[in-house]
Amino acid sequence: MAETVSTPHLVIEDEEIFDAHVGGKLSVELKSPLDTQRALSIAYTPGVAQVSRAIATDATLAKRYTWANRLVVVVSDGTAVLGLGDIGPSASLPVMEGKSALFKEFGGLDSIPLVLDTKDPDEIVETLIRLRPSFGAVNLEDISAPRCFEIERRVIEALDCPVMHDDQHGTAIVVLAALLGATKVLNRDMASLRLVISGAGAAGVACANILLAAGITDITVLDSKGIVHRERDDLNSFKAELAERTNPAGRTGGLAEALDGADVFLGVSAGVVPEELIATMAPNSIVFALSNPDPEIHPDIAHKYAAVVATGRSDFPNQINNVLAFPGVFRGALDAGARRITEKMKVAAAEAIHSVVGDDLAVEHIVPSPLDPRVGPAVAAAVAAAVDEDED
CATH class of the missing domain: 3.40.50.720 (NAD(P)-binding Rossmann-like Domain)
Structure with missing residues (x-):
């Protein structure tokens, strides 16, 4: 018999919950179809090379010609997930996927989850510094206190983009x-x-x-x-x-x-x-x-x-x-x-x-x-x- 999640107004079968998460909750969709040779040549080689050369000459063009400027990364080490505690990065990923889905639904923003297999603040900060060209904002999520305070402060200092630990703010x-x-x-x-x-x-x-x-x-x-x-x-x-x-x-x-x-x-x-x-x-x-x-x-x-x-x-x-x-x-x-x-x-x-x-x-x-x-x-x-x- 399937388990249930019960509330005064809602009963959800365990099977329904797990079925909704099969394969994750996110996917990448194309803004334009790649259904002709011409479309393929524009989106990828050889056309894309023109855009890459332009960005290499003027880095500010990446804001216009890539998604990075408006992409939010949802970052967690899985140490303080919901009321579940320190369950690790893999177990935290369904929550981070959900967060990214909410960004899209309620903010119209593209977002990707990024779970890190480390609890070391130095490694977390360094990872985000190295990945900075790939995103435009950082939503820190489910990182245990008091480490979360130091990590947020250091990431804000290190990056030139919006950063917020949502569990706090x-x-x-x-x-x-x-x-x-x-x-x-x-x-x-x-x-x-x-x-x-x-x-x-x-x-x-x-x-x-x-x-x-x-x-x-x-x-x-x-x-x-x-x-x-x-x-x-x-x-x-x-x-x-x-x-x-x-x-x-x-x-x-x-x-x-x-x-x-x-x-x-x-x-x-x-x-x-x-x-x-x-x-x-x-x-x-x-x-x-x-x-x-x-x-x-x-x-x-x-x-x-x-x-x-x-x-x-x-x-x-x-x-x-x-x-x-x-x-x-x-x-x-x-x-x-x-x-x-x-x-x-x-x-x-x-x-x-x-x-x-x-x-x-x-x-x-x-x-x-x-x-x-x-x-x-x-x-x-x-x-x-x-x-x-x-x-x-």
């Missing part, structure tokens, strides 16, 4: 968009919120950074050992730096101490939050339980106490999904010829996602659906405009 962008929606529908001042982030990995750090930039000053971050604070002597350099910029009240302890009276819970870890702790949050609270496939607290339970609840799952209202952000972010950056993806561009993307909801804003509709065709173009336009402002 894609998540942060959509979280900010969702919080803009939640606070608007509840008529609350975002800057006055007391916010708790469970998880100090890639997503948690990036969410803290973008929410601090958005004006929230009272943010408490927790890792597996409790509240991240200045007096702890077991923090790595990234958490120690974060401790200097968060937890202004100097809270110590664990989740119970952090959540007592808090306005917002943001879960980006694989932990579990007991119902009794959510019950201690402030009235009109907001719960974003984003762990997949199992949220930190079930939405039905969170709804007993919170005014707005969101998850990362498609079978509950308010899905906070990175697909709302990354296709449009990269499309806008490439359209504008940006060399970097800046904080201003990320905030612009969040505001664009929020704007798409418009008059449909409700407690169960704080972000648009990932399938809403307006999202990608709106994000791309906002990001491209932000690039122009930065260059001015």
